[in-house]
Amino acid sequence: MPPRLAADKTDAELVEHFYARAARAETEQRRRVRQTTRVGQVVVLLALLGVWWAAAAVYPPVLVPGPAATVQAFFDGRATLWENTPITIAEIVLGFLVGSLLGIGLGIAIAQSRWAEIILTPYLVVSQAVPKVALAPILIIVLGYGLASKVAVAALIAFFPLLENTIAGLRQVDPDSLRLLQSLGATRWQIFTKLRVFTALPLIFAGLRIAAVLATVGAIVGEFVAGNRGLGALLVTSMGTFSTSLLYATMGVLTALACGVYLAARSGERRALARYNLAPPER
Amino acid sequence: MDATDQVATRPSRRGPAAEDRAPRVVIRCQDVHKFYLAGSRSVYALKGIDLEVREREFVSVVGKSGCGKSTLLHCIAGLLPVSHGEVAINGERVDKPGRRDIGLVFQTSALLRWRTAWDNVLLPAEVFGLSRAAIEPRVRQLFRLVELEGFERQYPNQLSGGMQQRVAIARALVHDPAVLLMDEPFGALDAQTRETMTLELMRIWEATPKTVLFVTHDLQEAAFLATRVVVMSARPGTIQAIVDVPMPHPRTPDLLARADFVETVQRLRRLLMAQ
Numbered sequence: 001m002p003p004r005l006a007a008d009k010t011d012a013e014l015v016e017h018f019y020a021r022a023a024r025a026e027t028e029q030r031r032r033v034r035q036t037t038r039v040g041q042v043v044v045l046l047a048l049l050g051v052w053w054a055a056a057a058v059y060p061p062v063l064v065p066g067p068a069a070t071v072q073a074f075f076d077g078r079a080t081l082w083e084n085t086p087i088t089i090a091e092i093v094l095g096f097l098v099g100s101l102l103g104i105g106l107g108i109a110i111a112q113s114r115w116a117e118i119i120l121t122p123y124l125v126v127s128q129a130v131p132k133v134a135l136a137p138i139l140i141i142v143l144g145y146g147l148a149s150k151v152a153v154a155a156l157i158a159f160f161p162l163l164e165n166t167i168a169g170l171r172q173v174d175p176d177s178l179r180l181l182q183s184l185g186a187t188r189w190q191i192f193t194k195l196r197v198f199t200a201l202p203l204i205f206a207g208l209r210i211a212a213v214l215a216t217v218g219a220i221v222g223e224f225v226a227g228n229r230g231l232g233a234l235l236v237t238s239m240g241t242f243s244t245s246l247l248y249a250t251m252g253v254l255t256a257l258a259c260g261v262y263l264a265a266r267s268g269e270r271r272a273l274a275r276y277n278l279a280p281p282e283r
Numbered sequence: 284m285d286a287t288d289q290v291a292t293r294p295s296r297r298g299p300a301a302e303d304r305a306p307r308v309v310i311r312c313q314d315v316h317k318f319y320l321a322g323s324r325s326v327y328a329l330k331g332i333d334l335e336v337r338e339r340e341f342v343s344v345v346g347k348s349g350c351g352k353s354t355l356l357h358c359i360a361g362l363l364p365v366s367h368g369e370v371a372i373n374g375e376r377v378d379k380p381g382r383r384d385i386g387l388v389f390q391t392s393a394l395l396r397w398r399t400a401w402d403n404v405l406l407p408a409e410v411f412g413l414s415r416a417a418i419e420p421r422v423r424q425l426f427r428l429v430e431l432e433g434f435e436r437q438y439p440n441q442l443s444g445g446m447q448q449r450v451a452i453a454r455a456l457v458h459d460p461a462v463l464l465m466d467e468p469f470g471a472l473d474a475q476t477r478e479t480m481t482l483e484l485m486r487i488w489e490a491t492p493k494t495v496l497f498v499t500h501d502l503q504e505a506a507f508l509a510t511r512v513v514v515m516s517a518r519p520g521t522i523q524a525i526v527d528v529p530m531p532h533p534r535t536p537d538l539l540a541r542a543d544f545v546e547t548v549q550r551l552r553r554l555l556m557a558q
Contacts, residue, residue: 177393179357179380180387180389183381184407186381194395198397277438277440279396
């Protein structure tokens with residue numbers, strides 16, 4: 001039994017005593033968690049590379065090139081990759097912008113009117129179910145083989161999550177906040193700008209995050225179907241010419257691109273929500 | 284004969300004078316009925332409500348849950364249309380929301396979480412299109428009144444439940460409405476905070492007397508605050524009794540132990556239990 005603490009110390013001294021100990025323990029705990037996490041993640045990475053390497057050892061390089069061959073292909077093909085990447089980036093960015101602006105705009109328009117929503121509901125449900133990538137050939141027939149058709153495919157896929165989330169966000173208003181504004185005689189416009197826009201923001205930003213990823217998918221699908229340029233087209237040509245290691249390297253670039261797009265969207269979301277002290281939507 | 288004359292004339296002289304002195308009616312409900320369909324069931328929420336609330340009166344409305352007390356308040360605020368009868372505030376018929384002479388407080392604070400406490404209090408002024416500069420001295424004064432000085436820049440989620448309701452009260456007062464309608468404003472607070480807030484509200488009301496209609500299911504709270512307590516019975520919601528609470532102001536916690544106050548609360552309880 002240790003000696004009684006409180007007897008000869010002031011409260012401030014006791015706080016200092018416990019604080020130092022608690023802070024030390026917490027730092028140590030955090031360090032240990034971080035370390036274990038890192039080690040675990042490296043182990044998983046090595047395991048994945050091991051699987052890849054093992055597969056490459058079993059299959060001939062033309063079917064499964066190993067990690068080393070892929071890195072080699074990345075360097076050998078860097079001119080081709082460098083040439084095609086900006087095209088794909090442009091398609092993603094333009095498709096994302098066009099699709100999300102249209103989705104938000106139409107969502108706002110529909111949310112203004114009960115009738116519009118009731119009448120359009122079956123069409124919105126069907127449009128959810130339609131496999132959007134299947135529309136790529138139709139769009140390409142209309143818009144040709146240039147940039148516009150890929151932007152259109154990317155925009156079309158990015159459009160729907162924003163349409164849906166904008167409508168849902170504008171509708172999910174706290175009833176008492178709404179009553180308060182109504183009791184003050186607020187106009188529809190005031191209720192929109194002072195209340196609905198803000199309650200919709202978390203869902204709109206969640207929609208933008210999803211749309212960013214989907215725009216990437218859309219751009220690649222567009223290039224698959226009608227590509228002579230861009231990373232998606234490069235995937236198809238590499239496959240056709242059995243340049244499998246270039247195929248892998250292209251895939252790596254696309255993955256990096258998709259990650260970049262996702263992280264950018266997520267950081268934009270976080271910044272905007274923090275700016276307005278909003279919580280992300282519950283899942 | 285002189286004496287008899289005087290006796291005879293006195294009441295008639297006092298009559299009009301007394302009427303002049305009696306505060307005017309601010310809220311008037313005449314034969315208010317409210318009936319509505321909620322899905323497959325129908326609700327006869329209010330039946331033949333007659334109620335007059337005079338200027339600077341504090342009237343509490345008590346009743347079991349589902350007795351229509353909140354519905355009555357919503358009808359008076361113009362948020363719900365009445366099915367029959369008439370609600371009037373300051374002599375004007377209420378048929379839609381948007382009066383500038385009422386302030387509303389709900390059970391939830393209904394604060395906008397993307398606005399600071401300060402900007403939340405400013406909201407009514409913004410809706411009315413008043414200039415910020417003109418209203419800010421009053422907002423400052425209200426933060427002092429609800430004892431939240433120093434918390435102006437905090438967001439609602441950084442404030443405790445009691446503090447959020449204080450902000451909501453300040454917001455309800457910012458346009459200096461004649462009428463304050465409060466729908467179980469302390470219903471979501473813990474017992475301790477609730478008691479503090481009741482005392483606070485009394486202090487605020489004594490400082491800035493408004494005509495208040497206060498819905499609650501807490502009988503002691505109702506009686507402590509009110510000059511009159513309306514007891515409602517349910518299905519359909521009718522006024523069962525109106526009980527005067529004549530104890531003088533300012534009211535302090537000592538009142539809670541006074542025999543006549545305890546008797547009043549007991550009477551309210553008996554009325555509700557008799558239903």
